[in-house]
Amino acid sequence: KMAAVASSLVSYGSDSDSENESESGNGAQKVDPDAVAHLQPLKSSTITALAALNSAPEVAVKEDVETGVHLDPALKEVTYNPKYETMFAPEFGPTNPFRSKQMSAPRNMLSGYAEPAHVNDFMFEQQRRTFSTFGYALDPSVDTSAVSSSSYIGAVEEAEKNKGLMAFETGAKKTEKRKKVKGGDASDIDSFLGPWAKYQDERDGAKPSEDEQKELDEILAKRQKRGKNEEEAPAEEKTVLHVKDAYDYQGRSYLHVPQDVGINLRSAEVPDKCYLPKKQLHVWTGHTKGVSAIRLFPVSGHLLLSCSMDCKIKLWEVYNDRRCVRTFIGHSKAVRDVSFNNSGTQFLSAAYDRYLKLWDSETGQCIARFTNKKVPYCVKFNPDEDKQQLFVAGMSDKKIVQVPDRDNKVVLIDNKK
Incomplete structure (x- = not known):
């Protein structure tokens, strides 16, 4: 050029x-x-x-001097996978000539270097107290699955004498397992027990020992003295009316079927279409404990009868203001079930105080009470119109009883037929 x-x-x-x-x-x-x-x-x-001609001098670059990537010795976390040469490469830079050998040693605390160990706090405290109390402890560098004399440090003879007893243990360690009865040959189906075999020292009888029998006799004697086995007297019956007037201007009580709710409640015809409930209309509040049963008034359904675990029975309005009309109080324990008769003028209640009671729905008066010293679970009137004085109840002794109202006597029904 x-x-x-x-x-x-x-x-x-x-x-x-x-x-x-x-x-x-x-x-x-x-x-x-x-x-x-x-x-x-x-x-x-x-x-x-x-x-x-080239006037620039030759200079060694950084890549020619350094042979690899170096890590900081104080680094605790590495974000990549370094090679062996990089991990164990010598440190660069001058050393402090005034530092002693002890100061130059790696350490992470004031007194030296402590390596973290996967030891439970309870296990550490147990071994520390064992060593301070008995003079020995388990060697952490030895596998403790097979315990032997080499598994302990300190007073090994004391450890063998105490059979490895630790500080928080009350007695000698039980190394022997409970032996089971031999189950026989697996080919013999009748005599083979397998894993279901009993222990050799297992007791089959459930009879209490002499000391246990004395304690049971004392408990039974105390219960008899307190009158637990005696028949409990029925609770006093009373009622509370929550509305101002029990009768309207025509002398009709709240049992009268209302005609101002927009629905003909006296009609016995089945509706052509029925729909599932889609929204909540009202919430009745008044019971202090769980409600065990609710029953609608027969035919019309304009009243609602509820019984609760608070030993009370309440009668509610279903339409209009949905008020609580009357409260029936007469059971000393939780009421389990209630049931109306065909006309709704009377209803029965069954409670855990072992009493069945017949109530007047209009006046709240308790007409009669029945008991056979068993807990009634459910009660129901006879569905026939000419037998409304009879009702049946399911008892806790797996029997059904029939109670005639006229004699106030409990008659057992043969439920096998």
């Missing part, structure tokens, strides 16, 4: 010389050849020497 530039400059100078000569022929001055000497092309040897 340098030669091409020089030749072009020379040709440019020759052209100018020819022009000057032509002009000199016409009377112009001649150009001095020394003035254009710098425009002459350079020799090939000179051009080659200039191209090989």
Whole structure:
């Protein structure tokens, strides 16, 4: 390239010389050849020497000096997987000549270097107290699954004497397992026991020992003295009316079927279409404990009877203001079930105080009470119109009893037929 530039400059100078000569022929001055000497092309040897010249010194780069990536010795977490040479490479930099050997040692606390160990706090405290009390403890560097004399440190003879008793243990360690009765051969189906075999020291009888029998006799004697086995007297019956007037201007009570609710409640016809309930209309509140049963008034369903674990029975309005009309109180324990008769003028209640009681729905008076010293679970009137004085009850002794109202006697029904 340098030669091409020089030749072009020379040709440019020759052209100018020819022009000057032509002009000199016409009377112009001649150009001095020394003035254009710098425009002459350079020799090939000179051009080659200039191209090989490099004045920048050779400098070693960082990649040539460092052989790999170095880690900080104080680093606790590495985000990549380094090689072995990188992990154990020597540290760079000068050392402090004034630091002693103890100060130069790696440490993570004031007194030295503590390695974290996977030891439970309770296990550590148990071994510490055992060593301070008995003079021995389990060796943490030895597998403790097979306990032997080499598994302990400190007073090994004391450990063998106490059979490895720890600080929080009350007696010697039981190394022997309970032996089971041999189950026989698996091919013999009748005599083979397998994993269901009993222990050799297992007792089959459930008879209490002499000490246990004395305690049971004392408990039974105390219960008899307190009168637990005696028949409990029936609770006093009373009622509370929650509305101002029990009768309207025509002398009708709340048992009268209302006609101002927009529905004909006296109709016995079955509706053509029935729908599932889709929204909540009302919530009745008044019982202090769980409600065990609810019963609608027969035919019309304009009243609602509920019994609860708070020993009370309440009668509610289903339409209009949905008030609590009357409360019936007469049981000393939770009421389990209630049931209306066909007309709704009377209802029965069964409670855990072992009493069945017949109530008047309009006045709240308790008409009769029945008991056979068993807990009634459910009660129901006879569905026949001419037998409304009879009802049946399911008792806790798995029997059904029939109670005639006229004699106030309990008659057992043969439920096998």
